[in-house]
Amino acid sequence: MKINLRVWRQKNSSDKGGMKSYVVNDVNPDMSFLEMFDVLNEQLIQLGDEPIAFDHDCREGICGMCSMYINGRAHGPLHGTTTCQLYMRHFKDGETIVVEPWRASAFPVIKDLVVDRTAFDKIIAAGGFVSVNTGQAIDANAIAVEKAKAEEAMDAAACIGCGACVAACKNASGMLFTSAKVSQLALLPQGSPERKVRVLKMIEAHDEAGFGSCTNTGACEAECPKEISISHIARLNREFALASLD
Amino acid sequence: MSLNSKIPSGPLAEKWTHYKEHVKLVNPANKRKLEVIVVGTGLAGGAAAATLAELGYKVKAFCFQDSPRRAHSIAAQGGINAAKNYKNDGDSVFRLFYDTIKGGDFRSREGNVHRLAEVSTNIIDQCTAQGVPFAREYGGLLDNRSFGGAQVSRTFYARGQTGQQLLLGAYQALERQIGLGNVTMYNRHEMVELVIIDGKARGIIARDLVTGELTKHFGHAVMLATGGYGNVFYLSTNAMGSNVTAIWKAHKKGAFFGNPCYTQIHPTCIPVTGDYQSKLTLMSESLRNDGRVWVPKSREDAKDIREGRKTAIDIKEEDRDYYLERKYPSFGNLCPRDIASRAAKEACDDGRGIVASGLGVFLDFADAIRRLGVDVVKARYGELFPMYHNITNEDPLKMPMKIYPAVHYTMGGLWVDYELMTTVPGLYAMGEANFSDHGANRLGASALMQGLADGYFVAPYTVGNYLSSEIFTKAIPTDHPAFVEAENAARERMNRFLNVKGKTSVEEFHKRLGKIMWEYCGMARTEAGLTKAKGLLKELREEFWRDVRVPGEFNSFNPDLDKAGRVADFIELGELMVRDALNRNESCGGHFREEYQDAGEAKRDDVNYRYAAAWEFKGVEAEPELHKEQLEFENVELQVRSYK
Numbered sequence: 064m065k066i067n068l069r070v071w072r073q074k075n076s077s078d079k080g081g082m083k084s085y086v087v088n089d090v091n092p093d094m095s096f097l098e099m100f101d102v103l104n105e106q107l108i109q110l111g112d113e114p115i116a117f118d119h120d121c122r123e124g125i126c127g128m129c130s131m132y133i134n135g136r137a138h139g140p141l142h143g144t145t146t147c148q149l150y151m152r153h154f155k156d157g158e159t160i161v162v163e164p165w166r167a168s169a170f171p172v173i174k175d176l177v178v179d180r181t182a183f184d185k186i187i188a189a190g191g192f193v194s195v196n197t198g199q200a201i202d203a204n205a206i207a208v209e210k211a212k213a214e215e216a217m218d219a220a221a222c223i224g225c226g227a228c229v230a231a232c233k234n235a236s237g238m239l240f241t242s243a244k245v246s247q248l249a250l251l252p253q254g255s256p257e258r259k260v261r262v263l264k265m266i267e268a269h270d271e272a273g274f275g276s277c278t279n280t281g282a283c284e285a286e287c288p289k290e291i292s293i294s295h296i297a298r299l300n301r302e303f304a305l306a307s308l309d
Numbered sequence: 310m311s312l313n314s315k316i317p318s319g320p321l322a323e324k325w326t327h328y329k330e331h332v333k334l335v336n337p338a339n340k341r342k343l344e345v346i347v348v349g350t351g352l353a354g355g356a357a358a359a360t361l362a363e364l365g366y367k368v369k370a371f372c373f374q375d376s377p378r379r380a381h382s383i384a385a386q387g388g389i390n391a392a393k394n395y396k397n398d399g400d401s402v403f404r405l406f407y408d409t410i411k412g413g414d415f416r417s418r419e420g421n422v423h424r425l426a427e428v429s430t431n432i433i434d435q436c437t438a439q440g441v442p443f444a445r446e447y448g449g450l451l452d453n454r455s456f457g458g459a460q461v462s463r464t465f466y467a468r469g470q471t472g473q474q475l476l477l478g479a480y481q482a483l484e485r486q487i488g489l490g491n492v493t494m495y496n497r498h499e500m501v502e503l504v505i506i507d508g509k510a511r512g513i514i515a516r517d518l519v520t521g522e523l524t525k526h527f528g529h530a531v532m533l534a535t536g537g538y539g540n541v542f543y544l545s546t547n548a549m550g551s552n553v554t555a556i557w558k559a560h561k562k563g564a565f566f567g568n569p570c571y572t573q574i575h576p577t578c579i580p581v582t583g584d585y586q587s588k589l590t591l592m593s594e595s596l597r598n599d600g601r602v603w604v605p606k607s608r609e610d611a612k613d614i615r616e617g618r619k620t621a622i623d624i625k626e627e628d629r630d631y632y633l634e635r636k637y638p639s640f641g642n643l644c645p646r647d648i649a650s651r652a653a654k655e656a657c658d659d660g661r662g663i664v665a666s667g668l669g670v671f672l673d674f675a676d677a678i679r680r681l682g683v684d685v686v687k688a689r690y691g692e693l694f695p696m697y698h699n700i701t702n703e704d705p706l707k708m709p710m711k712i713y714p715a716v717h718y719t720m721g722g723l724w725v726d727y728e729l730m731t732t733v734p735g736l737y738a739m740g741e742a743n744f745s746d747h748g749a750n751r752l753g754a755s756a757l758m759q760g761l762a763d764g765y766f767v768a769p770y771t772v773g774n775y776l777s778s779e780i781f782t783k784a785i786p787t788d789h790p791a792f793v794e795a796e797n798a799a800r801e802r803m804n805r806f807l808n809v810k811g812k813t814s815v816e817e818f819h820k821r822l823g824k825i826m827w828e829y830c831g832m833a834r835t836e837a838g839l840t841k842a843k844g845l846l847k848e849l850r851e852e853f854w855r856d857v858r859v860p861g862e863f864n865s866f867n868p869d870l871d872k873a874g875r876v877a878d879f880i881e882l883g884e885l886m887v888r889d890a891l892n893r894n895e896s897c898g899g900h901f902r903e904e905y906q907d908a909g910e911a912k913r914d915d916v917n918y919r920y921a922a923a924w925e926f927k928g929v930e931a932e933p934e935l936h937k938e939q940l941e942f943e944n945v946e947l948q949v950r951s952y953k
């Protein structure tokens with residue numbers, strides 16, 4: 064296959080940046096999207112150009128590192144898929160593909176397609192945990208958890224923190240990410256003692272980091288590679304309302 | 310220098326308790342003055358950094374990803390072992406200890422392995438308390454499954470994402486301490502040098518991967534939890550960034566390297582299809598519970614499949630060779646990883662491989678589907694079937710999976726004593742980065758257990774024993790000559806990479822390294838092959854420094870420059886692995902030397918090789934020096950590991 068690419072190039076955070084065109088020939092349909100970028104980067108190195116910077120690590124759809132905005136969609140055209148799990152067979156020979164970084168003021172561009180997502184870590188540091196020191200735990204089976212609740216908590220916990228929800232949202236809201244953690248811990252008895260402070264602190268950190276507010280467009284759920292449901296945002300809102308009553 | 314493993318005396322089951330009761334403590338006021346560097350925030354490092362901070366130490370933690378939540382531990386699928394005996398099926402600490410020693414082919418330390426089995430139960434308690442959503446039964450209690458051929462159900466899991474959930478638990482504990490100001494987190498930082506002052510580890514040099522700047526950091530102790538080095542083979546199931554650099558730098562500064570040649574090759578991975586391929590994807594071991602492994606009996610049929618004239622379905626039942634069931638009737642498809650991997654290689658070497666490259670065998674679910682129905686099989690393996698389908702474009706419910714072994718885990722790593730201290734005072738190694746408790750072969754679901762055991766329950770206490778005598782050491786300013794020297798060395802090396810301006814990319818060198826390692830130091834090794842590899846690696850190293858092309862600049866975000874450093878270290882490590890494999894004139898666990906076998910089965914030599922090899926670095930061009938730690942077995946009887 065032959066693929067035409069338009070890729071965002073930006074030297075560093077202070078550079079203005081812009082789109083550049085590239086052609087990759089001999090693309091094998093069984094290549095992953097990132098492997099196609101590997102091939103392009105090898106070509107660029109041979110030409111003496113600087114390769115395109117992009118984040119990636121596990122290439123198995125679980126670490127949440129990869130983050131490309133492909134043809135106007137976070138992680139590209141396929142539903143429930145990260146960029147690293149997207150294969151070239153889903154594109155047409157001769158197609159032009161536009162690739163940009165996540166765009167959000169809370170995620171400044173570091174270089175080319177690489178953005179800074181440490182704002183997510185700050186939200187977790189504010190309250191996305193259970194305060195239990197090593198060695199303080201009781202026997203695991205002393206806490207029984209209803210299976211359905213445990214399953215729902217796991218659905219929420221499956222979030223990989225990639226930031227596609229933010230990139231997909233017109234308000235650049237980080238609410239799906241935040242709610243996934245709030246919801247997981249609210250569903251489990253272990254998370255119960257800190258339920259109220261947790262949601263308040265995490266939302267405060269979310270707003271401070273510069274994420275926009277949620278207007279329920281549902282774009283985040285549609286683009287989430289792990290198909291995290293916006294019902295968690297509804298739970299977060301209930302948790303927030305309850306906590307604010309006190 | 311003689312090796313002292315510092316195993317406490319006394320009966321096996323009391324060693325750890327006795328140690329804890331007598332270890333020196335540091336009082337809370339002094340802890341605040343002591344700084345600890347933790348490099349790596351995967352399961353081992355994340356758990357250790359959080360726990361040390363909870364205990365009151367001042368912690369600086371480092372990782373090369375953009376967040377500690379993304380360490381390679383996140384990819385673990387199957388589960389984590391613990392001797393809880395929740396299923397009441399006769400499990401116990403001793404059984405887990407015994408299985409681990411036997412699984413490791415009697416090449417690990419009794420004392421360490423017993424401690425691992427003991428603290429395994431605390432890990433499950435801790436993680437559950439953190440909110441890790443382990444799978445549960447209808448009664449609300451924790452569920453277990455049997456894994457990797459164990460005879461008891463002791464594996465805890467969170468769907469197919471156990472590593473992710475355990476790592477997020479550790480990450481959240483770590484973020485809590487970061488929020489409280491007890492840990493300073495340096496993400497997108499890569500350790501490129503170790504700093505030693507007066508014979509003790511005192512700090513590191515790290516490259517800020519965003520700005521390219523070299524930064525200097527002091528610590529009263531330095532703890533490395535930087536993961537495994539399977540990427541020395543280029544293609545592996547490891548994440549792209551997994552590397553040996555941190556422990557290799559430590560090795561070059563005096564930390565002995567333990568059993569570098571012990572590599573685990575996982576039998577069920579998606580086969581290699583093209584030269585563009587950047588990594589291999591693991592299909593969980595649990596698939597062998599229901600999948601049957603086979604190749605055609607005849608080479609002609611295999612050839613027809615390879616060339617597209619036939620498919621698996623065209624091969625009649627009587628023309629199939631279910632070779633694991635044939636060779637190992639009592640364990641069948643569930644025999645351990647090293648054995649299943651070698652058997653696949655044997656079938657393919659015999660010309661009966663079923664993918665275009667010749668290197669692939671079938672993993673067939675047709676029987677299970679007939680027996681249980683499609684829905685049960687689909688539910689049992691959750692994401693695995695769709696994942697396979699997405700990658701290969703073939704539906705495993707209709708056509709058998711095609712699999713082949715791939716490099717997965719490295720049992721070798723820095724040699725450590727019972728306290729997890731390396732041969733450099735004040736330098737510790739945890740998780741996959743140490744030569745660990747798995748001997749010559751690791752059992753499934755035991756790496757997560759070991760990483761968390763080291764990080765939560767072992768290292769934070771053993772390091773206190775060392776730090777208790779450091780309370781009068783003031784923080785050493787980083788303009789100390791040892792820091793400046795280490796920083797200059799790192800800078801010079803990187804400038805050298807940039808200045809070669811050769812023709813061959815770092816990626817290309819990495820691929821070539823991987824081919825040499827896989828060919829001669831992979832699943833089956835011979836003296837002749839290893840000797841040849843030694844020469845090839847030396848040539849590759851020289852060519853690298855003559856001809857590498859690294860684009861970009863020093864003071865910038867430059868992943869190719871980072872990778873150049875990693876590949877240069879991998880090449881040197883490769884030379885040591887080959888050296889170690891040549892030295893070990895026996896077959897044990899993941900190390901199979903073709904000269905040492907009994908009708909295809911590994912032949913161990915307990916008279917001459919019942920030791921852990923600890924290598925001392927003597928210079929890039931010089932032969933390393935071998936130190937032997939004799940392994941004593943007082944509680945188990947050495948046997949031939951048979952799965953027939």
Ligand SMILES: Cc1cc2nc3c(=O)[nH]c(=O)nc-3n(C[C@H](O)[C@H](O)[C@H](O)COP(=O)(O)OP(=O)(O)OC[C@H]3O[C@@H](n4cnc5c(N)ncnc54)[C@H](O)[C@@H]3O)c2cc1C
Pocket residue numbers: 348349350351352353354371372373374377380381382383384385386387388389471472498499500501534535536537546547548551552554555591717718739740741742753754755756757758760
């Ligand atoms: C696909 C797959 C599935 C697996 N499934 C299982 C399973 O089901 N059960 C099981 O028990 N085991 C499993 N394993 C093995 C297990 O996941 C690993 O052995 C284990 O997670 C390693 O943890 P760690 O903390 O030692 O290292 P890692 O998780 O690899 O963490 C390494 C850390 O070190 C950092 N680092 C590395 N180098 C540097 C440097 N130079 N400077 C700064 N930081 C650095 C990284 O950023 C990272 O934070 C699996 C492995 C793979 C590949």
Ligand code: FES
Pocket residue numbers: 118119120121122123124125126127128129145146147148
């Ligand atoms: S690289 Fe890990 S999710 Fe894509």
